[in-house]
Amino acid sequence: MTLQSSASPLVASNDKAVARAEQSHLDWWSIAAIAPAITILLGFLFLFFYGVFQSLTDLKFGRTLVHFVGLNNYAALIKSDDFWNSIRATLVYAGSAVVAEAAFGLALAKLFATEVIVARLMRPVILLPLVLPPMSVALMWTTMMDPQSGILNYLLSLAGIARFAWISDPNTAMFSLVLIDVWTYTPFFALIIFAGLQGINEEVREAARVNGAKGWATFVHIELPLIAPYILIAAVFRLIESLNQFDIIFGTTQGGPGDSTSVLSVRAYIIAFQNLAFGRGAALMVVNWMIVLVGTFAMVKLWRVVRQRVS
Numbered sequence: 001m002t003l004q005s006s007a008s009p010l011v012a013s014n015d016k017a018v019a020r021a022e023q024s025h026l027d028w029w030s031i032a033a034i035a036p037a038i039t040i041l042l043g044f045l046f047l048f049f050y051g052v053f054q055s056l057t058d059l060k061f062g063r064t065l066v067h068f069v070g071l072n073n074y075a076a077l078i079k080s081d082d083f084w085n086s087i088r089a090t091l092v093y094a095g096s097a098v099v100a101e102a103a104f105g106l107a108l109a110k111l112f113a114t115e116v117i118v119a120r121l122m123r124p125v126i127l128l129p130l131v132l133p134p135m136s137v138a139l140m141w142t143t144m145m146d147p148q149s150g151i152l153n154y155l156l157s158l159a160g161i162a163r164f165a166w167i168s169d170p171n172t173a174m175f176s177l178v179l180i181d182v183w184t185y186t187p188f189f190a191l192i193i194f195a196g197l198q199g200i201n202e203e204v205r206e207a208a209r210v211n212g213a214k215g216w217a218t219f220v221h222i223e224l225p226l227i228a229p230y231i232l233i234a235a236v237f238r239l240i241e242s243l244n245q246f247d248i249i250f251g252t253t254q255g256g257p258g259d260s261t262s263v264l265s266v267r268a269y270i271i272a273f274q275n276l277a278f279g280r281g282a283a284l285m286v287v288n289w290m291i292v293l294v295g296t297f298a299m300v301k302l303w304r305v306v307r308q309r310v311s
Helices: 001-055 071-077 082-113 117-124 134-144 153-158 173-198 202-210 215-242 249-251 264-274 280-311
Strands: none
Touching: 001 280, 071 280, 082 117, 082 173, 082 215, 082 264, 082 280, 134 173, 153 264, 173 215, 173 249, 202 215, 215 280, 249 264, 264 280
């Protein structure tokens, strides 16, 4: 009895020591697993805050002495008409592209949900625009939109329509860029919305039909409210990318003609890498980031409200 009672505390302490050793071993493995992600995150944070610091200086290429100027770069931007024109172009481009892509993506998703021959033919090729590099897309559409030898004007001439200026005219350049963006990223909306349509219980549709709801009424009052969170989450990602869009715009118009398509990202590139005013260019990108942040928070808030109502 005495030997058993004295041995039990020793066994319990050994078990605790083993458990403690195993726990520390697992912790080290966990730290090692997430270390690359933490390193990359810290790298991005360092670059971001360094960019914010640059926006508060008069940093220019070739200048060895850099002065801290505070908010002078931002004050100069606010007084510039080009700055407000860039904000307008950025918001017009992003808003028009996201709304159009959501509408066309919804139409494509409804088409894919059917069994018609067109839907079967389009499903395998719908992802092709998404896998193309944005700069390649820009160069391809620039060739197609050439006012003299472009294939788009040739097709319009077959229908008896006069030549269209496309990206060569300040009045039509923004429309042309939105058209390119819609062609490229509408499949993103279509796939996400199609997944939402596939997730709707068929019994819900059947109950609507039993109650006398026709096809359009079923879509408007049943399907559309249920897939609204899918539309909004796709819109969040596309809004972020559209507000930061650079490749397609710079590859086609480089912000022209004039300043008609000079969005914030393109103007920041021109100021920083062509005018070599890195401080002023960094200030533009910080403003762009703030617009993206506000727009994203608003869309996520709307998504949560809609998702709660659907739930």
